[in-house]
Amino acid sequence: MKKWLAVYFGFTKREFNGLMTLFVLIGLMMSFPYLYGLVKEEEQVTEAEQQAVLTLALLDKKKLSDKKEYNFEQPTVKRKVSLFAFDPNRIGVEEWIKLGLSAKQAGAILKYRAKGGQFRKKEDLRKMYTISLHMYQQWEPYIRIANDLENSPALNSKTYPKQVHIKLAPVVVEVNGADTTALDQIRGIGMTFANRIINYRERIGGFYKKEQLMEVFGLDSVKYEEIKDQVVVDVTKLKRINVNTAEFADFKNHPYIRYKQVNALIQYRKQHGNYSNIADLNKVAILNQETINRLAAYLEF
Incomplete structure (x- = not known):
């Protein structure tokens, strides 16, 4: 073919080699889109395969995690319960723990009592969120509240001395000559108000009427109504x-x-x-x- 082309077209050897090189380049350019598509398709398939492998790995990891969580779950610790007769208004932390509560639960009950809370009947214990129904049912036969004990046959057989309430005469304090100790005896006036009253009294030179006490910081009309019958003023003690x-x-x-x-x-x-x-x-x-x-x-x- 080389000789035929050389004879027919009159190509020299150098021109023939250049022509062949041109044909090769043209062939490569024409086949490039096809070859690129094959490579791209291969990459896409590989990417999809990798995504599938990753998904399977995540599923296996979740199953393993769930299995571990199930296997290592700690069993519930059961506290030893000692049952005995008790008054919920009087027992302390140690007794509550013996009855089956944790120290934190017992502390919550003591905090409730410290704020003035009381259990007036057995059923009041069920209102405490720290006490479950099961616990209450265990304790119920052993609960002894003071008000309930009044009807107990064992107690009715005993005689108790009758309490005598002595009515004390109301304290009346002269505010222009009183010190903090005397003022502290007034119902509704603690040491804080006693100090404030004396400090204000020194500034103005004494009180010439009881209503001036309402000028003391924090002593409003409500507090004044509470104490007005317990105080008097001596105007001869005013500093003029x-x-x-x-x-x-x-x-x-x-x-x-x-x-x-x-x-x-x-x-x-x-x-x-x-x-x-x-x-x-x-x-x-x-x-x-x-x-x-x-x-x-x-x-x-």
């Missing part, structure tokens, strides 16, 4: 201020008068002379009638 000799320091901590009002009171006196009576304070423009009325009990001329 002489307005004709007073300086700024004498009014410094008094809650009834402000700094500017004190300054105006003193400056007016220096310019116009001493005050004769409470009415003269109306001449100080910055002092309103409400302020004058509140201060009147603490001033002298």
Whole structure:
């Protein structure tokens, strides 16, 4: 064929070799799409196979995990229960544990009692979330609550001394001379309020009426109604201020008068002379009638 082409077309050897190379390149270019499709299809099949293998591996792992979880499940620990007669309002943690509760469950019952909770009848125990129905049924014959015991034949055969309630006379405290110990005896007034009352009393110079106690921080009208019949005031114990000799320091901590009002009171006196009576304070423009009325009990001329 090489000779025929050389004779027919007059190709030289070099031209013939170039022509063959061109044919080979054209053939490769024409077959490239087909070859690429085969390679792509092979890759896709391999990818699908890998996905299937991965899915099977995950399923096997889940089955193994479920099997392990089932095999290693810890058995429920049964607590030893000792049954004995008990009053749920009186026994402590150790007794509750002997009855079959955990320390945490027993603590919950004691916390309930500490907040004022009581078991007035056997059935009240069933209201506690820490006590199961099975536990209650075991305990029920052994529960002895004080109120229930009154009807017990064993107790009815015994005689108990009758309790005598002595009615104490109400305490009455004079608040302008009382210390914290005396104030603490007032029902509804603890040491916190006792200290607050004394601190406020020192600031204003004493109380000239009981209603002033409501000016003490935290002592509202409800608290006042509770204590008002237990207190009295002695106005002779008030600490008074002489307005004709007073300086700024004498009014410094008094809650009834402000700094500017004190300054105006003193400056007016220096310019116009001493005050004769409470009415003269109306001449100080910055002092309103409400302020004058509140201060009147603490001033002298």
